[in-house]
Structure formats: C-alpha cells, structure tokens
Amino acid sequence: MADLFDSSDSQRxxxxxxxxxxxxxxxxxxxxxxGTLKDVxxxxxxxxxxxxxxxxxxxxxxxxxxxSHVARHNMKDNPGWWDILIGPGxxxxxxxxxxxxxxxxxxxxxxxxPASVNPETGRPYGAAFPEVTMEDNVKLQKxxxxxxxxxxxxxxxxxxxxxxMCLIWAAHYPExxxxxITLATSPCLTSQAIAFDVVGRNAITSDPNFxxxxxxxxxxGGPAVGLALARMLGHITYLSRxxxxxxxxxxxxxxxxxxxxxxxxxxxxxxxxxxxxxxxxNERFDANSYITLTNACDFxxxxxxxxxxAENLEPAECKWLILSFSTDWLLPPYQSxxxxxALISKKKAVSYYNIPSDAxxxxxxxxxxxxxxxxxxxxxLNNLDKEQGGKKCEEDIHVVTDVxxxxxxxxxxxxxxxxxxxxxxxxxxxGRLDFESILELIPQHASVLDLGCGNGDLLKRLRxxxxxxxxxxxxxCERCIQKCVAxxxxxxxxxxxxxxxAFHDRQYEYVVLSCxxxxxxxxxxxxEEMLRVGRFxxxxxxxxxxxxxxxxxxxxxxxxxxxxDNDDSWYNTKDVRFLTLADFHRFxxxxxxxVRRQIALDTIKGCKIFQNPNDNASMAILELSR
Numbered sequence: 001m002a003d004l005f006d007s008s009d010s011q012r013x014x015x016x017x018x019x020x021x022x023x024x025x026x027x028x029x030x031x032x033x034x035g036t037l038k039d040v041x042x043x044x045x046x047x048x049x050x051x052x053x054x055x056x057x058x059x060x061x062x063x064x065x066x067x068s069h070v071a072r073h074n075m076k077d078n079p080g081w082w083d084i085l086i087g088p089g090x091x092x093x094x095x096x097x098x099x100x101x102x103x104x105x106x107x108x109x110x111x112x113x114p115a116s117v118n119p120e121t122g123r124p125y126g127a128a129f130p131e132v133t134m135e136d137n138v139k140l141q142k143x144x145x146x147x148x149x150x151x152x153x154x155x156x157x158x159x160x161x162x163x164x165m166c167l168i169w170a171a172h173y174p175e176x177x178x179x180x181i182t183l184a185t186s187p188c189l190t191s192q193a194i195a196f197d198v199v200g201r202n203a204i205t206s207d208p209n210f211x212x213x214x215x216x217x218x219x220x221g222g223p224a225v226g227l228a229l230a231r232m233l234g235h236i237t238y239l240s241r242x243x244x245x246x247x248x249x250x251x252x253x254x255x256x257x258x259x260x261x262x263x264x265x266x267x268x269x270x271x272x273x274x275x276x277x278x279x280x281x282n283e284r285f286d287a288n289s290y291i292t293l294t295n296a297c298d299f300x301x302x303x304x305x306x307x308x309x310a311e312n313l314e315p316a317e318c319k320w321l322i323l324s325f326s327t328d329w330l331l332p333p334y335q336s337x338x339x340x341x342a343l344i345s346k347k348k349a350v351s352y353y354n355i356p357s358d359a360x361x362x363x364x365x366x367x368x369x370x371x372x373x374x375x376x377x378x379x380x381l382n383n384l385d386k387e388q389g390g391k392k393c394e395e396d397i398h399v400v401t402d403v404x405x406x407x408x409x410x411x412x413x414x415x416x417x418x419x420x421x422x423x424x425x426x427x428x429x430x431g432r433l434d435f436e437s438i439l440e441l442i443p444q445h446a447s448v449l450d451l452g453c454g455n456g457d458l459l460k461r462l463r464x465x466x467x468x469x470x471x472x473x474x475x476x477c478e479r480c481i482q483k484c485v486a487x488x489x490x491x492x493x494x495x496x497x498x499x500x501x502a503f504h505d506r507q508y509e510y511v512v513l514s515c516x517x518x519x520x521x522x523x524x525x526x527x528e529e530m531l532r533v534g535r536f537x538x539x540x541x542x543x544x545x546x547x548x549x550x551x552x553x554x555x556x557x558x559x560x561x562x563x564x565d566n567d568d569s570w571y572n573t574k575d576v577r578f579l580t581l582a583d584f585h586r587f588x589x590x591x592x593x594x595v596r597r598q599i600a601l602d603t604i605k606g607c608k609i610f611q612n613p614n615d616n617a618s619m620a621i622l623e624l625s626r
Contacts, residue, residue: 004252004269005276008238008365011079012066014284019045019073020103020110023147029140033299035130038119042140043110044068044102047086048094055152055388058092058381059141059169060101061162063365064234064293065285067109070101084367084374091374092381097154104161105140106132106292114288115216125288127213132292134161134300138168145176152176154384157377159183159364160331161293164300167339170316171302177318179384181377183364184328186335187302187309193330196237197294200230204287213288227287228264228278235277240327240360244270306502309342316343320350321380321485323373325363340492341502347470351380352492353481372478376485383488433606434540434619435461437599438514441538441623445469446509449533451496451526452476452516456484463489470508497522500529508534515619517541518575527591531626536596540621545580547615548604562618581613581620588624597623 022043029040045068050057060070062081071080071087071094086092086099103111106129114129121128145153153176156166163185170180189197207226209215215222239247248254248269257272264275303309320343324336333354343350355372357363364373435458442448445466450459453473462471473491475481484491494502496513497520511534513526518541520526530537542562549560559570568574581600588595599621600613609617 004247004258004273007235007273007277008081008362009277009280011081011083012284013078015078017043017045017067017069017110019077020068021045022110023144025143025147029136031130032133032135033131035132037112037130040105040112040140041110041116042102042105042112042144044100044144045070045073047071047073047099048097050098050150054150055154056097056385057145057150057153058097058099059145059153059156060086060099061137061141061156061158061165062101062104063158063160063162064297065107065281065290066104066162067107068101068103070099081365084370085377091370091378092157093378096385097381100145102141102144104293105137106289106296108286108289111140113286114213114292115286124216126216127288129288129292131299132296134164134296135168135172137296138165138172141165141169142173153178154388155179155181155381157181158185160185160361161297164297164302167302167313170318170320171313172315174315174317177316178388179319179321179380180316181321181323181380182336182339183323183373184325184331184336184361185339186331187312187339188300188304189298189331190335193237194298196233196330197298200233201291201294203227203229203233204291207287210287213291215287223287224282225263227282227285227290228275230287230290231281231285232264232274232278235274237330238360238362240329240358242327242358243360243362246358248273303342306338306341306345309338310345313339313342313348314346316348318349319380319384319490320348321376322350322352323364323376324352324354325357325359325361325369326354327358328361328363330361344472344492344502345504347507349490350492351376351481351485351490353478354493356478372482375482379482379486382486386488432457433601433603434514434621437601437608437621438512438538438540439465440599441597441621442510442512447471447507449500449503449508449511450474451511451513451530452519453484453489453491454480456480456487456489456491458512458514459484459489460487472508496520496526496529499525500533503533505532506535510534510536510538512538514538514540515542518577518579521576523577524591527593527624531593531624535625537624538621539584539624540619541579541584543581543600543614543617543620544578545582545614546618549618581617584620584622588622593624593626595622596625 020043022041024039024041026039029037066081069080070082088095103109105111106113108115114125118125156169156177158166163182166180166182170177204223204226207223209220210223252269257266257269262275266272266275302312322336322340324333340352355369357369359366359368363369445468447470448462450473453475459471459473473484474494475491481491511530517539552560600609600617601619602609603618
C-alpha cells in the first residue's frame with residue numbers, strides 16, 4: 001500500500017540549511033505597492049560551478065512555500081524539493097550548469113520576512129511587514145545577481161508561483177535572459193484560485209491566537225489551527241479529482257484512515273492526510289509569511305487575456321518552453337495556452353506541451369511525468385547551451401522515435417531505382433522525396449508554419465538551408481514534440497481542427513500541411529485558416545486514385561496500404577478520408593483557391609510524374625493562394 005501521507009511536501013521540513021548563503025543590502029528597499037524595507041537580506045543556495053564566462057547560470061524560483069533548498073548538495077544533505085530534476089547528470093545537470101535558487105522575500109526561511117527583526121524597532125515585523133509583490137522578489141533576485149557579478153542567465157526556471165517570476169524576469173530584464181521555462185503557471189490567478197487564498201487567510205486571521213499578526217513570543221504560540229486549516233485547503237487545490245480517487249479510494253481505502261494525534265477530523269483517509277499536512281506545515285512555516293506570499297500571488301497581474309499578456313511580454317527576447325498539466329485546476333492549462341498565444345502573436349520563439357497527468361497542480365514536483373517534463377527541459381537547455389558554445393548537441397541526445405526514423409540500407413549499385421529506396425515513403429539517399437519537393441516550392445529565407453510537423457524533419461531541412469528563417473511547428477504527439485524540442489525547433493501543441501486563432505493574418509509566408517490532410521476532420525476550416533495565416537499554402541497528401549492501389553483493391557478486394565507518413569492497416573490508420581488529386585482540384589475550384597504550382601510523385605518508384613498524375617502519382621503536392 002502506498003504511503004498515505006506522501007505528498008509534494010514530503011521533501012520539505014524545518015531542518016537547517018547548512019549550505020545556504022546570504023547577502024544583506026544596506027539601506028532602503030522600495031516596494032511596488034508603496035512600502036519600504038530596510039537592510040533586506042536574501043538567502044540563496046548554489047549548485048555546480050560558475051564557468052569562466054559566467055554564462056552557464058540557471059536561476060530557479062520556487063513555489064509558494066518553498067525555499068532555497070532545491071536539491072541536496074551531497075548524500076549527507078537533506079533532500080531538496082526538486083531533487084528529481086536537479087543534480088549531477090539529471091535534467092538540470094549541475095555538472096554543466098551553475099544553479100541558483102533564492103528564498104522569496106516575505107518568507108520565513110532566511111530571506112527578510114514578517115518574522116525577521118525590524119531594524120527600526122528591534123522586534124519582529126509581524127503585522128507591520130509591508131505588502132510585497134512578485135516584482136519585488138524579482139528585483140531582489142536581480143540585486144543578488146548584480147552582487148555576484150552575473151549579467152547573463154542561460155535560463156530562468158520556475159513552477160507555479162516560480163513560473164510567474166519567470167514571466168517578470170523575461171519582460172523586465174530581457175537583455176539578461178536567454179531562455180525561460182515555466183511549469184504549471186499563469187499570468188494571473190483566477191478568481192477561483194484567489195478565493196481559496198482568501199479563505200485560507202481568513203482561517204489564519206480568525207484564529208484567536210493570531211493577535212492581529214503580532215503573535216511572536218506569545219505563550220499560546222500563534223495561530224496554529226488557522227495556519228493548518230489554510231494549508232489543508234491549499235493541499236486540496238494541489239491535487240486533482242483523479243489523484244484523490246487513486247490515493248484515497250483505490251490505494252488506501254476511503255475509510256482506512258491512519259490514526260494520528262490531532263484535533264482535526266480523521267474519520268476518512270483524506271481527513272487524516274489533510275490533518276497530517278496541516279500539522280506538518282506548522283513545523284516549518286510562519287502564518288504571517290503565508291498571508292504575505294499568498295497576497296503577493298493574488299496581486300500578480302500580467303493580464304487575463306491574450307492581448308494584455310502579449311503587451312506585457314512584448315519586451316521579452318528569450319526563447320520559451322511552456323509546460324502545463326492536464327488536470328491542474330488551480331492554474332489550469334488554458335492559462336498557459338494564453339501565454340503561448342500571446343508569445344505567438346508577438347512572433348516570439350516558443351514551445352508548448354500540455355502534459356497528460358492525473359496528479360493535478362502538484363504534477364510538476366512529482367516523478368510521475370518526470371520523463372516528459374524532465375526530458376523537454378533537458379533538451380531545451382541543451383540547445384540554449386549549444387547556441388552559446390556548449391558541447392552537447394542534438395546528436396548526443398537519444399529520443400525514441402517511430403520506425404520511419406530508422407536508418408535505411410544503402411542501395412546496391414545495380415538497384416532498379418538508381419539510388420532511390422523503394423520503401424513507399426519517397427525516401428531517397430538525401431531524405432524524403434516529398435520533403436525535397438516541398439523545399440523546391442519554398443524560397444530560401446521564407447517564414448514557415450508547419451501544421452502536423454511530426455518529428456520536425458521538414459523544419460530541420462528548412463533550418464539547415466537557412467538559419468534566418470522564422471520557423472514553427474504545430475503537433476499533438478508527445479514523442480514528436482520531444483524530438484522537435486531536442487532539435488531546437490519551436491513547436492506548440494495545438495489541434496489544427498480548432499483553427500489557428502493565435503496567429504495573425506499573413507504572419508507567415510508559407511503554411512504547410514504535409515501528409516496530414518487525409519487525417520484532418522475540418523478540412524474547409526483548416527484550408528481557410530492556412531490561407532489566412534500564410535500568403536501561400538502547401539498541401540501534400542496520398543492520391544487515392546493511384547493505379548497500383550486501385551488495381552490492388554479491384555483484384556484482392558482489400559484496402560491497400562497507401563503509404564505517406566504511416567503504413568497502417570484500415571483499422572488503425574489515422575486517415576479519415578480518401579481523396580484523389582482530381583477531387584482536390586475540384587475542391588479548389590469551388591473555394592476559389594488558385595493552384596500556383598503542383599508536383600506529382602510516384603513515391604514507390606521515387607520519381608516525379610508529368611503524365612496523367614491523377615492515375616500515375618501516389619502523392620500530390622500543391623501550392624495554393626487566394
């Protein structure tokens with residue numbers, strides 16, 4: 001049976017931080033909402049070695065109640081809250097990168113907060129501690145980096161609240177940030193998320209032991225009940241319905257509660273879990289800090305719609321990796337998608353994937369989807385490092401791909417097709433014949449949006465031909481997105497059947513739909529969107545009128561395997577329609593689309609077709625315009 005009390009908090013505690021360092025900035029520290037702090041101290045921990053150029057730095061920002069102890073420094077050290085991701089040889093490899101994690105302003109783990117001594121009174125700030133914001137946290141981080149002589153960040157990385165700080169970093173200090181990685185974050189909290197914070201704060205302030213926030217040194221010890229209730233409520237928002245069913249119904253048994261010494265109800269398994277989390281939280285956290293930090297989150301506002309977010313992120317110059325989790329209802333995926341759409345609208349370099357998970361908001365801290373988010377983060381950092389002269393490149397990274405990525409045998413000298421492979425996919429010694437033909441239609445430096453980009457094979461060819469081209473792919477498959485990110489390509493997860501509303505009119509010169517049209521459900525809408533977003537559209541598809549396929553159907557009475565990007569049987573193919581070249585020409589006539597150029601291929605023989613292509617071509621490639 002799984003440990004009932006195991007959670008994302010399991011690696012956190014009130015233990016000392018022997019590797020923590022601190023810097024105090026003498027003088028006034030002005031706050032965004034009008035207050036001032038004197039002689040602010042920031043606590044931080046570092047991992048790995050700073051290189052000679054000081055350009056291998058990754059700045060981590062922690063979630064709401066985290067601290068600077070992101071990972072263990074050695075096997076004698078206590079585990080950190082993101083040990084699964086950070087360390088020697090891990091996704092954020094401390095053998096390569098110099099990692100810094102600071103404790104947030106207003107916290108109670110070393111950085112100046114409500115429990116710190118106010119230098120003007122000699123007593124803890126308590127209720128006198130001013131309101132702080134996420135922007136104030138970023139300002140303090142910037143001051144620390146300045147003190148350390150660091151002027152360039154390879155990446156800023158953060159989940160949840162930490163991701164909010166990444167947005168601020170990219171927008172406020174664009175010249176410093178090369179890459180930004182956010183997980184399970186948002187540009188602002190929804191009213192629902194704020195509501196949970198409001199109830200939590202009310203639970204604390206209504207506790208009779210709160211004493212208006214000045215409870216330090218009181219014999220009753222402060223608002224322990226209120227803080228525990230706030231944390232219990234918070235933990236509910238970190239989980240998903242699916243994870244709660246798995247943890248408390250299936251693995252534990254709904255009524256199989258663990259008996260613990262607590263004043264809270266423990267009749268049900270979920271009750272004892274929440275009571276444990278609330279009690280444990282009191283051991284390591286301060287109630288005033290909880291109020292301060294939740295208020296800072298609630299006042300974070302980078303916009304609640306795409307135009308506002310786009311305006312706030314317009315100064316950013318970095319590359320982006322945005323990750324969300326499918327069952328996160330605290331900071332739901334649509335908010336990450338808003339960030340992505342805002343970046344797309346400003347022509348920023350961005351990759352995005354909504355990771356399937358049943359773990360809710362806490363998924364970014366748990367090992368369940370580590371292979372996915374850890375892999376994407378590693379690939380993204382590899383390419384940032386490669387761009388500034390690091391050693392690891394795409395060829396060093398192993399990514400599992402489909403069978404069509406396997407090396408093909410070199411044909412013999414007496415091959416019937418003079419060096420052209422007969423694999424049914426138009427693959428020649430230089431690559432796929434259909435991609436080579438598409439390249440003929442696209443000028444060298446043209447901007448290209450590739451719909452259903454797969455592993456990024458076409459985009460990789462385009463980039464190799466010109467590194468000045470603005471390229472982006474759209475894909476649904478996780479394996480393909482992993483491969484694209486490993487190749488340093490920008491790819492976002494979207495369903496093209498739902499349109500391309502994130503893209504402006506004529507944002508790209510070419511929009512490509514390669515070997516995907518036969519799988520598209522909303523053909524008319526997709527073609528309309530392609531010709532709205534691009535000046536030209538290029539479409540390729542298997543031609544079902546190809547005579548050898550028709551003959552096979554006639555002679556055997558069985559559907560042929562037509563070949564394109566897949567060779568599946570009728571029962572597992574993704575194809576939802578079977579069109580011919582003649583059908584598509586008629587479609588263009590009805591819609592008023594102009595067929596500017598056409599290339600017809602026999603991908604079995606590996607050649608172009610010029611005579612009667614509707615009968616003799618297995619694949620058609622057409623360039624369209626209005």
